C-alpha cells in the first residue's frame with residue numbers, strides 16, 4: 001500500500017463543519033473519560049442489548065459531571081473578555097453551580113450564585129449535598145429566588161456588581177448556550193473515536209435532557225453518523241417544548257461552529273440538512289411528578305447501577321435518564337444485539353442531600369439474583385478449592 005492511499009483510508013470522525021479545535025478552551029480534564037461496558041446491568045436486563053457507559057461523571061473539577069466539559073469553553077470566553085466575577089444560576093441542588101464555582105476558584109475569579117427554588121419549600125440555607133459545597137467552596141454570594149425569577153435576578157445582580165466596578169460575565173443556567181453545546185459535540189466525537197478503537201458500533205446514546213446543552217450537542221455531534229441515534233430523557237419539561245428547545249439550540253450551535261470554521265451558514269446548502277428535525281428525540285415519560293421529585297423508576301435505577309456496576313447516579317438527572325434506559329430495554333425498544341451507550345452526566349454529590357427520600361436499603365429493589373458464585377474464596381485457600389467442580 002502506498003503512503004498516499006494509507007492516509008486516505010485513515011478516516012477522521014470529525015467533519016470539518018463540526019471541528020471544535022479552533023475554539024478557545026480551558027482544560028479541566030486532561031484526558032478522555034472512559035467508555036466502559038456494563039456487563040452486569042446488561043445481564044440483569046436479559047443480555048438482549050449491550051449496555052455501555054460514558055463516564056462523564058469522571059470529568060475534572062469538584063466531583064465531575066457534564067458542566068465541567070461545558071465550562072471549558074464558557075469560562076475561556078469569560079476570561080478572554082477580562083471578567084473578574086462570574087454570576088450564574090441553577091436549582092437549589094445545582095451541580096452546575098457547584099462546578100462553576102469550582103472552576104472559578106481554579107481561575108481566580110469570584111463567583112456569585114442565584115438559586116431558583118423550583119419546588120416550594122426545597123431551599124434550606126443549611127442543606128447538605130451541593131448546597132454544603134457552595135459554602136465550602138466559598139461562593140461570594142447566594143441569592144435565593146422563586147420559580148422563573150432566576151434570569152431577572154442574575155441581570156439585577158450583575159448590574160449591581162458592575163456599579164461596584166466588577167467586570168461581570170454571566171454564565172447561563174446549565175451553561176447551555178452554543179459554547180456549552182459545542183463541548184458535547186466534542187463528547188460525541190470522543191465517543192466515536194473510542195468506539196472505533198474498541199471496535200464497537202454505537203447504535204443509540206441515551207442521555208438526560210435538562211437545560212439542553214448536552215442533548216443538543218450530542219444530537220448535533222452524532223448527526224454525521226446516520227446509524228447512531230440519540231435519545232434525550234427529559235428531567236423537567238414536556239416533550240414538545242423540550243424537542244423545540246433542543247432543535248433550536250442544536251441549529252444555533254451548528255451555525256456557530258460553521259462560522260468558527262470559516263463557513264457561512266446561509267450560503268451552505270447542506271446547513272439545515274445536517275440535523276434533521278426528527279433526529280431530535282425527547283421522551284418525557286420519566287419526569288414523574290416534577291423536576292427533582294422522586295419516582296419508583298429512578299430509585300430502582302440508582303439502586304441497580306450501584307449494586308450491579310458500582311456506579312453512583314443522582315436522583316434528579318441521571319437516575320431518571322437511567323430509569324428511561326432500563327424501561328426501554330425491558331420494552332424491547334432496542335433491536336437485539338444493539339450497542340447502547342448511557343451518558344453519565346454526573347450529579348452524585350446531590351445523593352447526600354436527597355438520601356432521606358431515597359429508599360431505605362431494606363426496601364430497595366433488588367435485581368434478580370445472578371448465577372455468579374455466591375462466596376468468593378479467600379486467596380489462601382483457592383489452590384485447593386479450584387480443583388473441585390460442583
Ligand SMILES: *Cc1c(COP(=O)(O)O)cnc(C)c1O
Pocket residue numbers: 065066095096174176208209210211212213214215314317318345346347348
Ligand atoms: C445539568 C445536568 C444534566 C442535564 O444537562 P443539560 O445540559 O442541562 O441538559 C444532567 N445530569 C446532571 C448530573 C446535571 O447536573
